[in-house]
Amino acid sequence: MADNKSCEGKLTTLECMKCGYREVFTEQQFRFTDGLSCDVCNGPTQPALTRPEDKIRNRRMKSQSTKTNLSMNMDFSESIKGLKAIQREAKKATAALKELEEQKKEKYLVIELDELGDVPKVLYKGKEINKKEFVNFQWTTKSDVPGNTDIIIDYYGDNNWLLERKSIREGISS
Incomplete structure (x- = not known):
């Protein structure tokens, strides 16, 4: 754990030679970024001095925090028809029960x-x-x-x- 924390403290910055976009990596992330081109314009990058105000901001961070949207199209028409049929039968049963109660209430x-x-x-x-x-x-x-x-x-x-x-x-x- 101590090694990971010490590695996270060392930052490397890559700056695009074409558009000037800066990406900041931790040392552990930078090990796996050989031959990277700019994430914005696809131009060549070179190592640059990391400024104290630079925060970790790179394409690896984006991929970890992206949200996935899922959309589904489902057909519920048969289910709705079935539910409507159940509702009709329930209304009939309620009416029959009401009629039975009325007959029961009917005094001699x-x-x-x-x-x-x-x-x-x-x-x-x-x-x-x-x-x-x-x-x-x-x-x-x-x-x-x-x-x-x-x-x-x-x-x-x-x-x-x-x-x-x-x-x-x-x-x-x-």
């Missing part, structure tokens, strides 16, 4: 009453029953075991021209 029977004496809003299996005449919901038990549920809903159909009486009766044993 909902009776809403804002105030005593108002007409109740009745949703039966997710559909609103309009033109109600009679609504009865009864649940009874004699113990902690679930008991009987009776539902009676009398209403008229949605046809405005014909009054068609309809009825929903569930759980009624008689």
Whole structure:
């Protein structure tokens, strides 16, 4: 290591006889530069006195510090098509899950009453029953075991021209 450091301290300068360009080499670099021509104009060079302000600047230093640019052309069109197909399928799956959740949220029977004496809003299996005449919901038990549920809903159909009486009766044993 001591030898390398002492060699690095000794500098040799080559000056172009044509354009005056100066290259400064360390002693170790200069061993391998026999017969060099000028790096700028390709003219003949000769050894020159190294000035104290001269810094190491030569073609060997350039080659060590050069950066390499790499450019690649790649075709991703097939990959993008595949990703778009996956995206479409994911949207379909999301829509199906949403529909399933909506069906799951759909309650069997909902009776809403804002105030005593108002007409109740009745949703039966997710559909609103309009033109109600009679609504009865009864649940009874004699113990902690679930008991009987009776539902009676009398209403008229949605046809405005014909009054068609309809009825929903569930759980009624008689």
